[in-house]
Amino acid sequence: MSIILKLFTFPISLIIICLGINTILGGHITxxxxxxxxxxxxxxxxxxxxxxxxxxxxxxxxxxxxGAMESxxxxxxxxxxxxGLVFSGFFMYNLGxxxxxxxxxxxxxxxxxPDPLNAGIIPYLNFVVGxxxxxxxxxxxxxxxxxxxxxxxDEQ
Amino acid sequence: MNFYLGPIIIGFLLGFILGTRIQISSxxxxxxxxxxxxxxxxxxxxxxxxxxxFPYYIxxxxxxxxxxxxxxxxxxKLLFGKEKNDKNQIx
Numbered sequence: 001m002s003i004i005l006k007l008f009t010f011p012i013s014l015i016i017i018c019l020g021i022n023t024i025l026g027g028h029i030t031x032x033x034x035x036x037x038x039x040x041x042x043x044x045x046x047x048x049x050x051x052x053x054x055x056x057x058x059x060x061x062x063x064x065x066x067g068a069m070e071s072x073x074x075x076x077x078x079x080x081x082x083x084g085l086v087f088s089g090f091f092m093y094n095l096g097x098x099x100x101x102x103x104x105x106x107x108x109x110x111x112x113x114p115d116p117l118n119a120g121i122i123p124y125l126n127f128v129v130g131x132x133x134x135x136x137x138x139x140x141x142x143x144x145x146x147x148x149x150x151x152x153x154d155e156q
Numbered sequence: 157m158n159f160y161l162g163p164i165i166i167g168f169l170l171g172f173i174l175g176t177r178i179q180i181s182s183x184x185x186x187x188x189x190x191x192x193x194x195x196x197x198x199x200x201x202x203x204x205x206x207x208x209x210f211p212y213y214i215x216x217x218x219x220x221x222x223x224x225x226x227x228x229x230x231x232x233k234l235l236f237g238k239e240k241n242d243k244n245q246i247x
Binding site for chain 2: 006010011014015017018019021022024025026029030041052056058059060061065069113114115116117123127130131
């Protein structure tokens with residue numbers, strides 16, 4: 001890759017990642033959300049990986065990191081759903097909003113996202129979905145770039 | 157002027173997680189010194205200003221989540237973004 005690309009890609013990818021995070025944060029009011037924001041973050045990471053290559057990329061995405069983020073995303077989603085089941089009797093019930101007034105006030109406070117719209121658990125769901133998507137899409141690209149090595153091992 | 161903690165905390169957390177993964181190898185020819193991060197921070201504040209008070213439209217005049225995300229990235233990089241000889245690394 002050219003020197004100009006190598007000079008500009010990393011700083012620009014940081015800005016793209018921040019835009020992705022911003023998209024996740026506005027997911028409960030504006031178009032976008034966990035999937036779209038996670039894709040934008042993955043786009044920033046992939047931009048670096050494609051330009052610098054896997055070995056030289058400033059973002060070191062290890063097996064353990066990818067696995068942990070994927071697990072946190074999936075388990076966070078399930079636990080938020082189960083919290084609804086435990087405290088209200090309905091899976092994925094929006095505990096922070098509690099439109100049927102069936103949840104104690106203390107539980108409602110815990111799950112209410114601190115913003116003027118009282119979106120409840122929706123922003124938290126966006127956050128965990130964003131984590132899952134950013135790891136999933138990055139892992140696909142890393143797997144493609146590593147395909148030579150994987151295929152070589154299979155042939156041996 | 158109102159501050160809403162939700163986007164600030166979650167933006168910082170996501171930025172921090174990603175910032176911890178920035179590890180530039182000493183063997184690499186790439187050099188990103190402190191000046192690069194300072195320029196990125198200034199650029200991010202300008203971008204956040206032009207984004208406006210996203211997503212609530214009534215709080216501070218810059219995108220607070222965007223700024224907290226870049227601060228999270230920089231703090232994550234400063235605290236944990238050091239080179240490690242991790243054998244589990246893919247690359």
